Amino acid sequence: MLKELSPKAQKIKDQLTQFMDEHVYKNEAVYEQQLNDAEHRWVVPPIIEELKAKAKAEGLWNLFIDNEEYGPGLTNYEYAHLCEIMGRSLIAPEVFNCNAPDTGNMEVFMKYGTEEQKEKWLKPLLEGEIRSVFSMTEIEAASSDATNIQASITRDGDEYVINGKKWWSSGAMDPRCKVAIVMGKSDPEAETYRQQSMIIVPFDARGVEVKRYLPVFGYDHAPHGHAEVHYNNVRVPASNILLGEGRGFEIAQGRLGPGRIHHCMRAIGAAERALELMIERADGRETFGSRNIDKAVIREQIAESRIEIDSARLLTLSAAHKMDTEGNKAARKEISMTKIAAPRMCLNVIDRAIQLFGGAGVSDDTVLAAHWANARTLRIVDGPDQVHLRDIAKLEIREQLNERTSKEKEPVR
Ligand SMILES: Cc1cc2nc3c(=O)[nH]c(=O)nc-3n(C[C@H](O)[C@H](O)[C@H](O)COP(=O)(O)OP(=O)(O)OC[C@H]3O[C@@H](n4cnc5c(N)ncnc54)[C@H](O)[C@@H]3O)c2cc1C
Structure with a gap:
């Protein structure tokens, strides 16, 4: 079953391995030191932006994208070999703009976004200029069964109003985080799998409240962090709904x-x-x-x-x-x-x-x-x-x- 990698994927793999050896492993400690030296840890360590610029210049960028319009157009099988190499270092995925939850959010914008949404959010994400959040999990709902999710997305004229208490929103502490994709109920009366929608929320919108960060076994995962985020009567234009009401699942x-x-x-x-x-x-x-x-x-x-x-x-x-x-x-x-x-x-x-x-x-x-x-x-x-x-x-x-x-x-x- 094991297929050889295409020459294109093999070339990227060799380049990536070399980049990790030359630039990534030895800067893991620098990354941590820069965070420790800062006034607080929710700042961007300069080394990450330096490494991103280098990786981008070498074409080692957005490698997860299987669509040639936006990335190298590798298959999942090919990307598996590259993603494994990135997994060797906890700072590496971001260096190559291949870190969660931005990858998943970019995929959502690529697949389901309108031209306007792509221009506003996908483009800066693809460039690595901003970061994003995916807000699905809730404090008060067993969220492994997403039908339990209770946040509300209610139409009011030309806007939607969003209310809900989310947590484990990864990336919410990052000063570069500019946008969230939020999942919530737009029609509690609809058939179970048509009740939920996803909507784009600019992270600086009024009513978005980052309550606290959540450590993982004591690790803060700074500067991204995972956070409890409350959406309190957040109003966004109706055009921010992704794909249409009831299409969340x-x-x-x-x-x-x-x-x-x-x-x-x-x-x-x-x-x-x-x-x-x-x-x-x-x-x-x-x-x-x-x-x-x-x-x-x-x-x-x-x-x-x-x-x-x-x-x-x-x-x-x-x-x-x-x-x-x-x-x-x-x-x-x-x-x-x-x-x-x-x-x-x-x-x-x-x-x-x-x-x-x-x-x-x-x-x-x-x-x-x-x-x-x-x-x-x-x-x-x-x-x-x-x-x-x-x-x-x-x-x-x-x-x-x-x-x-x-x-x-x-x-x-
Ligand atoms: C580090 C980290 C990052 C995260 N990032 C994000 C993020 O960016 N965005 C986001 O929305 N969420 C995020 N999450 C949340 C994560 O996806 C949820 O924690 C997960 O889906 C489980 O939901 P829950 O915590 O509500 O647990 P619950 O739904 O309450 O489930 C608790 C436990 O119940 C058990 N269980 C569930 N179903 C069954 C079953 N059918 N049979 C038997 N046992 C069962 C399982 O053991 C499960 O672990 C993150 C979580 C962590 C820890």
Whole structure:
């Protein structure tokens, strides 16, 4: 099944690897230092804008876009190889303008935006000049089932009025954040999957209130941050509705397919880096009279990690290939399987590496702790594990029973 990369994708991959070696890893500490040196951490570290300018100049920009009008036009399968490399560093996705939630929001604007919306919001996002938020999850609703979402989007003359209490709106703390895509109910009486809409809200609109930031295991993820955001009687022009009233679920489906798989690709890159660190550490340390790298138990962990990483990569690539050849809908089961397997694998591998590093593993002296915290959130975001397991089982059972029914119909020979 493994296809060779096209010469175009291979060239970008080589260039990206070189860029990471020359510019990204060594500036991770600079990024953190600049945030620490600032008056507060919700500022843009200058190094990120320098790296973005370099990456853009080299054409390593908007690599996630499969549409040649806006980006390099790579397939999901090709992008998987690049996204994995970016996942090795927590600062890398933004360097190449490939970070969530901006990627998903750009996809929404590309697919569903009017020319005016594209001009106003998509263009500066594509240029990396502004950042954005996707506000779906609510404090008071179990949001893994999006039919529970209660925020209201009510038509009033030429405007819509938005009210709701959202949280975990990633990127809301970023001083460059200028726009939110908000999901809410425009018609509570409509059929379940036609009740919700998505609407564009300029982030400086009156009534948008960023209440507090939410740390992840103590990490602030500055300067983007995740925040509780209240929308209090926010008024926007009626033309800000995306695609039309009642089309929220349709947009959510279109937005989440590729985004889910991007997280998985990055998780594979994070795991690869953890395994490299693990081997380097084991090679450099001795306990109880022998080198750690020579101990059977540690070799076993290295082997287990390699098996798990390669298995998750194959699953991810096969999902990406199916998305390319049969479409996102046909690849639903594979996407869900990947969304379960890759974060689990990543957490296992990083956990082994942390153990081998001892105290250093849980400190900020290595990237391991921050990558672990990030990977742990992946079992919750974009559909918690249990929701994906439910979907996989449903699709598997449907396939098997349909198959059995059609076999039963075959004449007995
Ligand atoms: C770091 C981070 C970033 C995020 N970024 C964003 C963002 O940018 N925009 C945004 O809108 N949201 C964002 N989220 C929110 C995230 O998408 C939600 O947390 C997720 O969808 C789960 O919703 P919930 O928190 O309301 O949990 P709930 O819906 O209350 O679910 C809680 C738990 O219930 C269990 N559960 C749910 N359904 C079932 C089932 N059918 N069977 C068995 N068990 C079940 C699962 O274990 C689940 O984890 C982010 C979250 C985090 C942690």
